[in-house]
Amino acid sequence: MPELPEVEIVKLNLEQALEPGDEVENIEFLSSKLRTQLCLPKDIRWPLSINKLERRSKYILLHFSGGFLLSHLGMTGSWRVEKKIKAQKHDHVIIRWKKGNFWIYNDPRRFGVFEFGVNTLTNKWLAKLGPEPLDKDFDTAAFLQSLKSSQRSIKVLLMDAKVIVGVGNIYACEALFRAKINPFVKARGLSSKKLELLLSSVKDILQTAIKKGGSTIDSFKNVSGEKGAYQKQHLxxxxxxxxxxxxxxxxxxxxxxxxxTFWCPRCQK
Ligand SMILES: [Zn+2]
Known part of the structure; x- marks a missing residue:
């Protein structure tokens, strides 16, 4: 399942594929639904000028004036960019760009989401998300406070998107190992120093994973169809x-x- 680094890579790839001044001419659905129904808003006006691409947690947002397109890769989703469509089994969405590119969404298991949204603050997928670990304005004090005020175990909290987004199972296990924290202990019993070390491990791991092209466990491929290499660094x-x-x-x-949960019982007592 793609986690934050893999989604960031897809977003960066798509950003590179976006030609200056290009506009979306139309969007074609080849299926009626993924995790949710695939449908266009009735009042949509073509073409759509995309102002910017953004990653929020594991969502890729294509902003245009008046709204955004939201894409979640689910378990097996991928985007590819083509000049001429080479149809593949499990293609579900085609974004047709004015300058001749096609962005094609493929998803064998169909757990992905592709929807239109209007307001990121009230959107059902985005409204309740916690802070971004790689955000330069990340509020460490507030993060430590939310960990220390909970009765839950540290690993469960780390994977709770309301507490912090984008730390999935792989990166939670790896960060806890590097910070030498037992995944099963309650966060409130850990010192601020330990928790700060954990936070910096999370940031380091995510950044390194992005540089290495992400982790390919089952099926992750970037927009060019290449696999990631970070899984070789899993400890x-x-x-x-x-x-x-x-x-x-x-x-x-x-x-x-x-x-x-994978852990070393000696290093992570
Ligand atoms: Zn060990």
Whole structure:
């Protein structure tokens, strides 16, 4: 499943593919629904001039005057850019640009979302999202406060998009390992120093993963169809039964709130 770094890469790729002054001529749906219904607003006026692309959590937003297009890749979604459409199985959305490009959304498992929105502050997918870890104005004090006021375990909090967005299972496991924090302990029992170390681990890991082209676990590909390389740097995720790179203890896996948690029982006491 694409996480924040993978979505950021897709957004950067699409941004590069966006030609200056280009406009969306129309959008064609090849299916009736993905996770939600695919439909155009009745009052839409073509062409749409896209002002900017933005990533918010795991959503890619294409802003135009009066609204935005929202794309979520779900489990297996991908965008590709073509000059001439080479149709593939599981293509669902085609954005046709005036200057001749086609942006094609493909999604075999159809958990993705493609919708029109008007206001990002009230949109149902965006309104309740917490802060962005890579935002330069990230409020560390408020983040620590929200961790310390909860009874839940640190890993569950780290993966709660209301607390902080974009830290999915892989990157939560990796950040907790680097900060030497046991994933099962309550956040409120941890010192501010430990939590600050965790936050900087989260930021480092996400930034490095973006530089490495993301993690390809199942199917992630960027807009050019290339796989990521960050999975080669995973120190605990997916390494159950292997030796810890720091202390040689065997890495363990346990299901925690429905997701596999990987950790080193010695480094992360
Ligand atoms: Zn260890």
């Amino acid at each position: 605990v995720y997916g390494r159950e039964g292997e030796k810890c790179v720091i202390c040689s203890q065997v890495i363990r896996r346990k299901v925690q709130v429905g997701r596999s």
